[in-house]
Amino acid sequence: MSAIIEVDGVSKWYGKFQALRNVSLSVAPRERIVICGPSGSGKSTLVRCINRLEEHQQGRIVVDGIELTSDLKRIERVRAETGMVFQSFNLFPHLSVLDNLCLAPVHVKKMSRAEAEAIARRYLERVHIPEQADKFPGQLSGGQQQRVAIARALCMDPKIMLFDEPTSALDPEMIKEVLDVMVELAHEGMTMVCVTHEMEFARRVADRVVFMDAGEIVEVAPPEEFFTAPKSERTRRFLSQIL
């Protein structure tokens, strides 16, 4: 099957600092990828390049047949097909939960308000908080906010979901409720690229685990192999620190 995300020889610099070094990764449709690595390894930068929140300077990124260039039309098409969930939720605090969910369907997809609301309520149901529709983000717990953020991304009916450390800002007791939603999503066949330190999640749902360090992909392997028989010394050192 042809890849839905094709990252080919991508490099990126912030000034003199090189954040990505010749990174290549291809993701098949319905594949679940977990990216892990020490902080500053470039894993967030990589997912943020996939929907062009960050611009890469070398190499090619092709998402669902659309190559990312500085062409705004292409960028908007790619973004309409990719949902993204952030570490800090980034809900819109001036809008109710329901309005957060309806904003993009109404204004980007030109859906009617009624249609968008119906979809929004369905996704709130799926992330298990239908009763919070009329509250504002500030009134919700972190875990609830992150689930709203996931629902908001899903409302655009994306082909790919990108997660950038979705549980890192959460209190321990709320991590599970968010991971549960992500596991359900994985079982439904969503293509997912997930930056996370939740190794248990990686073990349960990932098709492949990608280990990055210092801007490079060091190792890519299925989870059993990755956790039991890592090839690289750097991977072993990382795993010994977090497990």
Added chain:
Amino acid sequence: MSWLHRNLFSSPTNAALTIAALYLLWVVIPPFVDWALIDAHIHGTSREACAGGGACWVFIKQRLPQFIYGLYPESERGRVDLAFAILIVAAAPLFVPRFPAKRWIGAFLFLVYPVIAGFLFTGGVLGYREVPTNQWGGLMLTLIVALTGMAGSLPLGILFALGRQSELPAIRAISVAFIELMRGVPLITVLFMASVMFPLFLPEGMNFNKLLRALIGIMLFSSAYMAEVVRGGLQAIPRGQYEAAAALGLGYWRTMGLVVLPQALRIVIPGIVNSFIALFKDTTLVLIIGLFDFLGMIQAAATDPNWLGFATEGYVFAAAVYWVFCFSISRYSQTLESRT
């Protein structure tokens, strides 16, 4: 008693300050009350009614129509009343929280109302007598200048603020240059430019209305200040908001209009209101270019030989009216802030 002790006499310094303040109030307030209320004259129609010490409110009473309408012909003043009545009726629902269809009311006020008001004020068609703008004056003119200034400077200021943050170098340079130029010169200079210099640059025979030029000058001037106020709000919005909007596929204008500006403007309500109040008071400067606004009319009336010597009453009245307007704006902004 204990309240007195705690708040006013808690230490020798505080006690001294309290006594000094009380003395000051005693010196200022009773004579003012005597003058403005107790010894004041209010009945009658001429200065002869104002023999003796107190304030002569007869002067204000007799000249009030002029203070309000300027030299607008008496027979046509109903049109001015009608225009302001429409404004009040149309704008009132905007002050009610959660009133439906606010968007349409706003569109009416911004797009349709200026045309209606301009037509009512100017006339010249449909059997309405034409009233040239040099006959407009008084409070009516003050409100026209202030309201168009506010209505124009907020959207313009937002555009310049966005321009200043723009990634396009040309737009950024133009915005910065405009803002810094306007903030670097006094309003009087802008008004002089608009009324005296600008016509010199126009081809011979071409001319447009002095009031209109002043309106544009004031609008541009205060939009520069507004731009800086709005910029403060824009900078307070975290990057994550822009990123979340971008990740959902919202383009620049939708990101700004739906996500960033609603939050940014709410943050800077106090600054916006501050600019509005400053603008309201700055409208008095149009006197410099020969437009007789509210204060201008009062000053003109005070030099009328029939009423010489009553300038104080005029200025006190002017101060009271300006204060009522500015204070109302300020109170309204406080309810707006607390509502959010």
